[in-house]
Amino acid sequence: MLDFPWQKSVRNLLLVSDSQAISPLLAQMERAVAAGLAVTLALGSNRAAAIYPTAALPPAVELQAATLDGSLGRRGPVTDLLPPLLRWPTRFARLAQRPYTAPCAARWKRFA
Numbered sequence: 001m002l003d004f005p006w007q008k009s010v011r012n013l014l015l016v017s018d019s020q021a022i023s024p025l026l027a028q029m030e031r032a033v034a035a036g037l038a039v040t041l042a043l044g045s046n047r048a049a050a051i052y053p054t055a056a057l058p059p060a061v062e063l064q065a066a067t068l069d070g071s072l073g074r075r076g077p078v079t080d081l082l083p084p085l086l087r088w089p090t091r092f093a094r095l096a097q098r099p100y101t102a103p104c105a106a107r108w109k110r111f112a
């Protein structure tokens with residue numbers, strides 16, 4: 001299980017993933033919600049049918065979606081969602097397949 005600590009000052013958690021790599025973030029999401037954190041999940045996929053089922057997310061989690069074909073949320077990669085979202089969190093975690101890792105890191109550095 002993926003486990004990362006956060007300080008007591010953390011109130012807003014941004015999780016970024018593509019649908020294929022979301023599994024390790026699910027326990028962190030549940031833990032954060034239980035701790036009273038505001039959680040936003042930026043989730044990307046090729047198409048809406050491949051997005052992690054939104055009904056399986058805790059109701060307290062805000063979903064921001066991006067699909068390459070534009071069938072759900074913003075058209076484009078999940079990294080396109082980051083500029084406005086990165087101004088909000090006090091903690092950030094990303095977990096994605098290799099094509100998303102470098103763009104996420106670059107955008108995080110730019111907006112951190």
